[in-house]
Amino acid sequence: xxxxxxxxxxxxxxxxxxxxxxxxxxxxxxxxxxxxxxxxxxxxxxxxxxxxxxxxxxxxxxxxxxxxxxxxxxxxxxxxxxxxxxxxxxxxxxxxxxxxxxxxxxxxxxxxxxxxxxxxxxxxxxxxxxxxxxxxxxxxxxxxxxxxxx
Amino acid sequence: xxxxxxxxxxxxxxxxxxxxxxxxxxxxxxxxxxxxxxxxxxxxxxxxxxxxxxxxxxxxxxxxxxxxxxxxxxxxxxxxxxxxxxxxxxxxxxxxxxxxxxxxxxxxxxxxxxxxxxxxxxxxxxxxxxxxxxxxxxxxxxxxxxxxxxx
Numbered sequence: 001x002x003x004x005x006x007x008x009x010x011x012x013x014x015x016x017x018x019x020x021x022x023x024x025x026x027x028x029x030x031x032x033x034x035x036x037x038x039x040x041x042x043x044x045x046x047x048x049x050x051x052x053x054x055x056x057x058x059x060x061x062x063x064x065x066x067x068x069x070x071x072x073x074x075x076x077x078x079x080x081x082x083x084x085x086x087x088x089x090x091x092x093x094x095x096x097x098x099x100x101x102x103x104x105x106x107x108x109x110x111x112x113x114x115x116x117x118x119x120x121x122x123x124x125x126x127x128x129x130x131x132x133x134x135x136x137x138x139x140x141x142x143x144x145x146x147x148x149x150x
Numbered sequence: 151x152x153x154x155x156x157x158x159x160x161x162x163x164x165x166x167x168x169x170x171x172x173x174x175x176x177x178x179x180x181x182x183x184x185x186x187x188x189x190x191x192x193x194x195x196x197x198x199x200x201x202x203x204x205x206x207x208x209x210x211x212x213x214x215x216x217x218x219x220x221x222x223x224x225x226x227x228x229x230x231x232x233x234x235x236x237x238x239x240x241x242x243x244x245x246x247x248x249x250x251x252x253x254x255x256x257x258x259x260x261x262x263x264x265x266x267x268x269x270x271x272x273x274x275x276x277x278x279x280x281x282x283x284x285x286x287x288x289x290x291x292x293x294x295x296x297x298x299x300x301x
Contacts, residue, residue, distance in 0.1 A: 029151070029172040036170060036204065054204055054235035058243060061206040065173070109244055119207040123243035 021079035026067045026093075035064040035076045039091055042078055046087040047149050056089060056147040059124035063093045063143050066120055071095025071141055081146065088129070088148035093141075100135040107133070154179045156186050162194040162263060163187065163225075164256070168201040176212040183216055187223045194263035195220050198256055200231030210245040217250045226266055227251065230259040 022042070024035050039060040043053040060076070067074040074095030081090045100106045109122045121143075125131040130146035151174045157164045163186055165179065183195060197213065199205065205213070217227040230253045232240075240247065253259035 029174045033170045033172055040203070051235045051238050054233075054239045055242065058204045058206050058239045061204060061208075062243075065206075065208060119244045123207060123245070126242055126244070127239065 021077040021090075021092075024076045024078065025073075026064050026075055026095075027073045028068070032061060032064045032068060035078075035091075036061050038076070038078050039089065042080055042089045043147070046080055046089050048089065048147060049150060052147055052150070055127040056091075056145070059127040059145055059147075060091050060093075062120040062124040063091070063145065066143075067093045067095045067097075067141075071097030073097075074140075083148065086148050088146050090130075090144065090146045092144045095142075096140040099137045099139045099141055100133075101137045103133055103135060151175050151178065153182070156182055158186070158190055158192065161190075161192055162196060162260065163190065163192045164196045164198065166198040166201065171202065171209055173208055176209055180212060180216055180219065184219050184223065187220055187225045193225050193267055194260075195225055195227040196256060196259045196263070197227065197229045198231045198259075199229060199236075200233070200255075202233070202236065205232070205236050205240050205245075207243060207245060210240060210243075210247060214247060214250055226263055228253050228259040228262055230254065230256050 022038055024038050025031060026035060036057050040053060040057050043056050048056065060078075064076055067076070071093075072095060074093065074097070077092045077094070079090055081088045105111055107122050107125065109119060111122075121133070124143075124145065128145040128147045130144070132144045133141070134143075135141035151172055152169050154165055154167055154169070154171075154175060156179075157166075163183065165183065167179075169175070186192065187195065195216070197216065199213075202209070213229055217229075220227045228251045229247070232252065251262065253262050
């Protein structure tokens with residue numbers, strides 16, 4: 001697993017990065033599993049409860065699969081973040097794929113363009129504390145999720 | 151890709167998922183199970199997911215389709231060993247696993263399958279006679295769980 005320093009990754013809306021983001025490329029099924037493992041490791045480090053760990057890892061799994069299936073591959077940047085005394089985990093999924101034409105529609109339960117149930121994006125959003133989706137047709141997709149320790 | 155072993159115990163098949171499941175392994179498992187059900191004539195399938203740390207929408211869908219495929223092949227599927235955190239997450243995700251029978255552990259899953267099988271045979275034999283009788287008036291031995299398929 002590589003962990004290059006990404007100076008740009010720390011700046012975002014959900015707290016400040018406690019350390020450099022760990023980057024996991026997403027190019028295969030195995031990589032989706034690796035993203036889950038990486039997110040799990042950091043969720044444990046942030047002392048998320050078992051249920052919150054499970055929710056975060058599940059959301060990450062949905063988004064990593066989206067990156068692979070819809071985005072044609074990309075990467076996940078996962079990092080520990082802090083807000084005051086609260087620790088959390090932020091995961092950002094980035095691809096250079098076709099992008100999402102109608103974000104509102106894509107976030108609707110049951111809407112699917114692929115082989116899934118259409119619960120990936122909408123379900124992932126329900127499982128985390130912070131969710132941001134940035135995408136335009138032809139311009140790739142970037143989804144950021146955050147989960148805080150209680 | 152890791153292949154999930156399918157074990158035969160009596161007239162049941164047992165699958166214990168002990169690895170972090172890749173999508174491709176899940177698809178492979180679906181195909182392997184369908185073949186083994188036909189090859190062995192098994193009437194029950196137990197899928198033990200004690201080892202699964204998460205069930206996301208893909209894995210959930212895989213479990214549901216395994217249950218449907220087995221039903222078409224005259225076998226019942228019971229998913230056992232779901233962790234509490236996984237159950238909570240699954241419901242919040244929006245996945246109810248409708249059509250998938252569950253039990254807390256392998257033992258209870260086996261009991262469920264054994265209990266169902268005789269009821270099923272009775273239903274098949276007496277199906278024609280019972281069809282026109284309202285549920286409340288049916289003899290007691292017909293009032294067990296449905297023999298499969300939607301009520």
